[in-house]
Amino acid sequence: MSDLAVFYEHPKWFAPLFAGLDARGIDHVAIHADGFVYDPADPRPPAPVILNRIAMSSFLRAPEHPIFFAQGLMAQWRAAGARIVNDADVLAVDASKARQLALIAGLGLAIPKTRVVHRAADLVAAAGALAWPIVVKANIGGSGAGIVSYDSPAELAAAVADGSVPDSIDRVLLVQEYVPVRGGAITRIETLGGKYLYAIDVDGGGGFDLCPADVCLTAPGKAAVTITRANPAPTMIDAAERIAQAAGMDVGGVEMMIDDRDGCPRFYDVNALSNFVADPLHVLGWDPHDRLIDWLADRIAEAKAA
Numbered sequence: 001m002s003d004l005a006v007f008y009e010h011p012k013w014f015a016p017l018f019a020g021l022d023a024r025g026i027d028h029v030a031i032h033a034d035g036f037v038y039d040p041a042d043p044r045p046p047a048p049v050i051l052n053r054i055a056m057s058s059f060l061r062a063p064e065h066p067i068f069f070a071q072g073l074m075a076q077w078r079a080a081g082a083r084i085v086n087d088a089d090v091l092a093v094d095a096s097k098a099r100q101l102a103l104i105a106g107l108g109l110a111i112p113k114t115r116v117v118h119r120a121a122d123l124v125a126a127a128g129a130l131a132w133p134i135v136v137k138a139n140i141g142g143s144g145a146g147i148v149s150y151d152s153p154a155e156l157a158a159a160v161a162d163g164s165v166p167d168s169i170d171r172v173l174l175v176q177e178y179v180p181v182r183g184g185a186i187t188r189i190e191t192l193g194g195k196y197l198y199a200i201d202v203d204g205g206g207g208f209d210l211c212p213a214d215v216c217l218t219a220p221g222k223a224a225v226t227i228t229r230a231n232p233a234p235t236m237i238d239a240a241e242r243i244a245q246a247a248g249m250d251v252g253g254v255e256m257m258i259d260d261r262d263g264c265p266r267f268y269d270v271n272a273l274s275n276f277v278a279d280p281l282h283v284l285g286w287d288p289h290d291r292l293i294d295w296l297a298d299r300i301a302e303a304k305a306a
Contacts (some may be wrong), residue, residue: 003304004026004047004296005028005047005050006029007031007074008030008031009065013053033066044080045077049082049085050074050085052070052087054091056095056142057141058142067091068095071092074091090247090248093249095139097140098139100269103246103270104270107239107246111266112176113176113177115175115176118172118173120167124157124160133152134150134156135175136175138167141168179266181259184203185201186201186256191241192288194241195241196241198277200277227277229284240267252270255267255268255269274288
């Protein structure tokens with residue numbers, strides 16, 4: 001049995017992580033979700049520590065995605081005593097923007113004004129209590145997928161009528177006030193072990209695909225994205241840490257923006273799949289993968305000592 005198993009789906013995102021683990025001599029096995037079969041009556045995990053790296057955007061790459069498959073698998077391995085990094089409960093939060101917003105609002109933090117529906121036919125009525133323009137979001141998205149803005153009730157009604165509104169693989173949709181972002185950039189605050197790791201400002205020129213990783217930035221057709229190191233106020237860091245801890249998230253990002261209408265910081269996304277920023281040595285001056293590997297090594301040591 002290896003000391004660490006990495007359960008993943010994207011073919012390229014984790015090359016820096018695997019290279020770092022190799023360089024540190026950490027005994028690990030990489031398990032790709034495709035082709036993996038498990039027996040519900042055989043709970044034995046492949047390692048005492050398992051790093052779950054299943055992305056919500058996996059449904060964009062394959063209709064037979066592993067999002068729900070992984071939730072059952074991680075729950076089984078956790079029940080067998082494995083230390084799961086971003087376990088089934090975290091996956092469940094990651095797989096629901098509605099749950100994320102409820103969690104954030106429950107902590108007393110501001111979110112964009114939102115309504116949640118399960119039928120496209122209810123979108124127009126749900127948007128009635130919101131200020132226009134609005135956006136419709138898929139409950140399970142990724143890389144900006146499933147987000148469309150509408151300027152008026154008539155425009156939204158026409159989209160509902162012709163079936164062009166977004167869909168979500170769980171058939172849950174969010175109707176949300178469009179928030180004009182002060183300065184044009186959102187802030188992504190990354191956490192590790194429930195504590196602040198780093199932050200970046202991401203400016204997508206008004207677009208919704210704000211993935212900051214190297215593979216995302218070089219994807220065909222990807223709109224230009226500007227990434228700079230950010231230094232959030234201590235109150236924002238504290239808020240992001242509270243969100244990560246409430247979600248039980250071991251490693252992941254929390255996204256927020258300053259509403260240009262009133263200057264209010266609004267938190268709107270919890271992303272448990274942290275593939276970290278592209279060109280970290282230039283943007284940050286250090287590589288977050290090094291900190292993640294240090295943290296994983298500590299978890300392995302704890303598992304061995306248990």
